[in-house]
Amino acid sequence: MTQIGFSQSAESYLEKIRNNEALLTAFFQQMPKGGDLHHHFSGSVYAEPLLERAIAEDFYLNVETMAVSKTKPAKGNWQTFSSLKNNDKLDYYQQQIMQTWSIKDYNGSVPSDDQFFDSFMKFEPTIAGHFAEGMLELKKRALSENVSYIETQLSTIPCDMNVSDLSDFNTKLRQASAQKDEKAVFKLLDELYKALQKKDAKKYADDFNNNFLAKLHKDLKMDDERFTMRYQNFVLRFMEPVDLFKNLTIAFISSSESKLTAGVNIVSPEHGENSMKDYWLHMVMFKYCHSKFPDVKYTLHAGELTLGLVQPEELTWHINDAIYIAGANRIGHGVDMAYEANSYDLLRYMSKNNIPIEINLVSNEFILKVKENRHPFTLYKEFNVPIVISTDDAGILRTNMTEQYVLLAKRYPDVNYETIKKYVYNSINYSFIQDASVKKQLLKDLDNRFKTFEAKFSKN
Structure with missing residues (x-):
């Protein structure tokens, strides 16, 4: 770990x-x-450029749900943006869209x-084929507020495997x-894994790595002396087991x-x-x-x-299982920690094994209505669990x-400058950057900044 200085x-x-x-x-x-280590690409792009794109490309708008589509779906009341403009209704619907695609002017x-969760699918069609614009927007915003690294969840890996x-x-x-029969599950996953290899699972990973990710990253010159971006692969919780395991x-x-x-x-709503x-x-x-x-x-x-979001007994085991069964290297959110079974032992384990918690204050306040002393931030701090501060879905x-x-x-006056500075360094030290020289350079740059x-x- 880089030595953290102190400025009185x-x-x-x-x-x-x-x-x-x-x-x-x-x-x-x-x-x-x-760095920003808990970062969803599609939720981090602001609604304004997405709406501008939908208007410029004359998407169809569902005037009841505010979802958009490149082509007109068979069901629902869909109108093109050009027709809305011709009928002097565009300004009205623009306001409705902004309030649906984000929390702007949220009124309860x-x-x-x-x-929050319903907004993604409404604007998702505007992102397809436009990753470059979003990535450059995020880089520009990061530079403007002195963020030097983003670890974003960019895209699921396309796969048409039958x-x-x-x-x-x-x-x-x-x-x-x-039956909580882990041995039986492992045996089934072994069979499934072998079947997926026969269906050439590797080609989908190679295609994503070489023909999408590497090309996009290089063409946009995402990495430079002031900024670095890396990408988390992710799967969707709501899928059926075979599809999820395939992905x-x-x-x-x-x-x-x-x-x-x-x-x-x-990803996806944990309470689904x-x-x-x-x-x-x-x-x-x-x-x-x-x-x-x-x-x-x-x-x-x-x-x-x-x-209140789920039954009380469901609050007692999710972080436990993520740590003790899955073996997670970091935990995102961790809001229900105070309810977790044997939470003190769990917190001590996270501290001893340097398993950081990704704290998302604005997100937790809006989605879960958890803030201030209801938020477990102080609990993690009390047990010396490594803490990183992140945005989640800033857009x-x-x-x-x-x-x-x-x-x-x-909100937390006992968190002094030295501690905040430590959290900043944590965001690089606990990043998943694979190249040690890149991490070393980011830490050196942080020292200079x-x-x-x-x-x-x-x-x-």
């Missing part, structure tokens, strides 16, 4: 402005913020978790899972063969029907893939739950990295 003058100034959001914003806007008319002949495994896996296997193969990838993740029903099974799947690809790192969305949530640190400083930042206060 920056420390003193932060304490002086602790309760003033405008002064805190100016302070943290300029402070180096290292729908549950906050539905507002697995209909393997559908019996869905029932078998769920039956073994219901998970390909994701692990991809991450094992490309230095641009930074591990694997699992399949997410809850198959959660333990998913954790065993990660454990199995780790046995095949021991060098691949993975972070897991776990414990993005709170009292949908209308936020940025600066705001995360403003809320951190304002902090020297420049702290010099501003010594001049006062």
